[in-house]
Amino acid sequence: MAKTLLSVEGLAVEFDTRDGVARVIDDLSISLAEGETLGIVGESGCGKSMTALSIMGLVPIPPGRIAAGRIFLDDEDLLQASEARMREVRGNEISMIFQEPMTSLNPVYSIGNQIAETARLHEGLSRADAFQRALEMLVAVGIPAADKRIHEFPHQMSGGMRQRVMIAMALACQPRVLIADEPTTALDVTVQAQIFDLLNDLKDRTGTAIIMITHDMGAIAEMAQRVVVMYAGRVVEQADVDQILTDPRHPYTQGLIRCVPHLTQNPTKERPPLLEIPGVVPPLTQLGSGCPFAPRCQYADAQCRAEMPPTKAIDDGHTVACWLTEREAAA
Amino acid sequence: MSDSESTTQAGPPPADMDEIFVEHPFRQFVAMYFRNYAAVAGLLVFVTIVGAALFAPMILDLDPFEMVDEPLLRPGEGGHLLGTDNLGRDLFIAIVYGARVTMAVGGAAAGITLFIGLTIGAMAGFYRGWVDEVLMRVTEFFQVLPPLLLAMVLVALFSPTLETVAISIGVVSWTGVARLARAEFLRLREQEFVKAARSIGARDRRIIWLVIMPNALPPLIVNAALTVGIAILFEAALSFLGLSDPNVMSWGKLIGDNRDYLLDAPWTVTFPGVAIFLTVLAMSLIGDGLTDAFNPKLRER
Structure with a gap:
């Protein structure tokens, strides 16, 4: 396996809220190898975006607080790094693209200006050189007539084009890690596929490792090599993408996979009812001592509600935190 | 999947880097401004007044305090375009x-107002918390x-x-600008593009002045133009009450005298x-035009 590039060890993030302390991330450990795409899946409020912000060092403090853990980029603990060092890291070594391409670009600057900005900030390029870099990036992300569109403003572009511009911005300094926070959620399906292709293509060419945050199992199947399933701020299952898709062990993972509609030849007759996971993610201030998924889990029993399941390795690189697996293994 | 759009073929690179800067946004800005006839x-009124203020004294070389004729002559009487005032001074020259x-x-005064208001409003809206509390109190x-x-x-x-008058006007009128700037900053700091700017490693100073400020400007620009108008009215009020430099001629002083x-x-x-009315009106119209010009959504290619 390739060398580990980024690793998160035992991360815990807490937020002070009116209802008490919410532990939005609890004992999270993930690692990202060079050139790898790691998928992080889960519903809204599972701590996926917070994981990304923690890595970027952008958790709003206060009300947030990093309660425990370490985040290593190579051998450097980013949580101990100074703010000045973090500014160097952001955009230069770790970049991020956001969910909403419509609002992630500054409306008052031309897109060329915004892409050039990253290069000028980190590499001290002259205005002309930075523009040249911006142009190259726009060509690389497949913007047609890039030499004309470089002067356009965000409102003159479609959502898919803007997301391409965001990607160009994020990759302008050839970062080693790209965090994509639901990059296609706001886009049309056809455009989604284009963005996936683009990301895969750029990854192959530049070797940038990608952390892909999504709630869409289809996107995971398309993009990721490894998958981390998060629920209520915890990792409930982690495995290679094939294992997750063919042999999901955690009831939550199984539920997420069942939620993806399948295309069938004759929709009216063969279409099975689309399954859902009942309920919603519980408020994080009200988690009891048991498995956080227990209230929504069809297999939950007394033990699930009382005790937190330990994380257990069941296969090479496949870990699950569920009492069911635990009991199976014991039996 | 067919993906004709995402060709990675480079278009012909521009022969000259100058080409890239040809369509400068400033041109669009000017074009938008001139689309607003009012x-x-x-702007014409403003330029006329400023031009007169700047050049007329250079060319005429007269003393506005000089008593040139009988007092209170009607406009046109005795060759005085606008007549004379209570001391027989030419009203037009004055x-x-x-x-x-x-x-x-x-x-x-407007500059001082904007400087104080923008700084305080931007800090309060951007940093929130105790900074906001203190500055807003x-x-x-x-x-x-x-x-x-x-x-x-x-x-x-x-x-x-005149310095004291300008500073005094600035000191009493910055609060509106501060509140407006704060509101804009509170709204804009939560925008995704601010998060995106952070994620490429921008520091607070850059985010305040280069990322958020240009977006906060449209309402503030209008306000600035109005502020000039209000400052002029203020100055007129102060000199009307005799609280300005008695050795310099001003419109307020003329009315007061x-x-x-x-x-x-x-x-x-x-x-x-x-x-006074024309100048204040001109500033207001200019503010309007600037709003249009600053709004990239109104620009068309």
Whole structure:
């Protein structure tokens, strides 16, 4: 396996809220190898975006607080790094693209200006050189007539084009890690596929490792090599993408996979009812001592509600935190 | 999947880097401004007044305080375009010279207003928390003081020079700008593009002035233009009350000096009043045009 590039060890993030302390991330450990795409899946409020912000060092403090853990980029603990060092890291070594391409670009600057900005900030390029870099990036992300569109403003572009511009911005300094926070959620399906292709293509060419945050199992199947399933701020299952898709062990993972509609030849007759996971993610201030998924889990029993399941390795690189697996293994 | 759009073929690179800068956004800005005819009219009035203020004294080389004829001549009488005032001074020359003072004080006061207001509003809205609390309490303190009274006290306390007048006006009128800037910053700091700017490693100073500020400007620009107008009115009020430098001619002073003759010689106060009105109106129209020009959504290719 390739060398580990980024690793998160035992991360815990807490937020002070009116209802008490919410532990939005609890004992999270993930690692990202060079050139790898790691998928992080889960519903809204599972701590996926917070994981990304923690890595970027952008958790709003206060009300947030990093309660425990370490985040290593190579051998450097980013949580101990100074703010000045973090500014160097952001955009230069770790970049991020956001969910909403419509609002992630500054409306008052031309897109060329915004892409050039990253290069000028980190590499001290002259205005002309930075523009040249911006142009190259726009060509690389497949913007047609890039030499004309470089002067356009965000409102003159479609959502898919803007997301391409965001990607160009994020990759302008050839970062080693790209965090994509639901990059296609706001886009049309056809455009989604284009963005996936683009990301895969750029990854192959530049070797940038990608952390892909999504709630869409289809996107995971398309993009990721490894998958981390998060629920209520915890990792409930982690495995290679094939294992997750063919042999999901955690009831939550199984539920997420069942939620993806399948295309069938004759929709009216063969279409099975689309399954859902009942309920919603519980408020994080009200988690009891048991498995956080227990209230929504069809297999939950007394033990699930009382005790937190330990994380257990069941296969090479496949870990699950569920009492069911635990009991199976014991039996 | 067919993906004709995402070809990675490079278009022909521009032969010359200058080509890239040809369509500068400033051109679009100017084009948008000139599409607003009222704003163009405002700009013309403004340029005329500023031009007169700047150049007329250079060319004419007259003393506006000189008593040239009988007092209170009607407009046109004795060759005086706008007549004479209570001391027999040529009203037209007085207004032209007064424009200098009015413009200088108005502009300086508006500048001070904007500087204080923007800085305090931006800090409060961007950092929130205790910074916001402290700055907003200070702002409220200044808001509850009657502005004209405070300005009068300040001018009376210090010497009645033009500098004091400009600073006093700035000190009493920045609160509105501060609140407006704060509101804009509170709204804009939560925008995704601010998060995106952070994620490429921008520091606070850059985010405040280069990322958020240009987005906060449209309402503030309008406000700035109006602020110039208000500062001019303020200056007029202060000199009307005799609280300005008595050795320089200004429109407010003209009205103040001639207020006793309002019924006998109404033109002596009307013409300076019209000058003030036109200038303030021009600033307001300019503000309008600037809003249009600053809004990239109104630009078309």
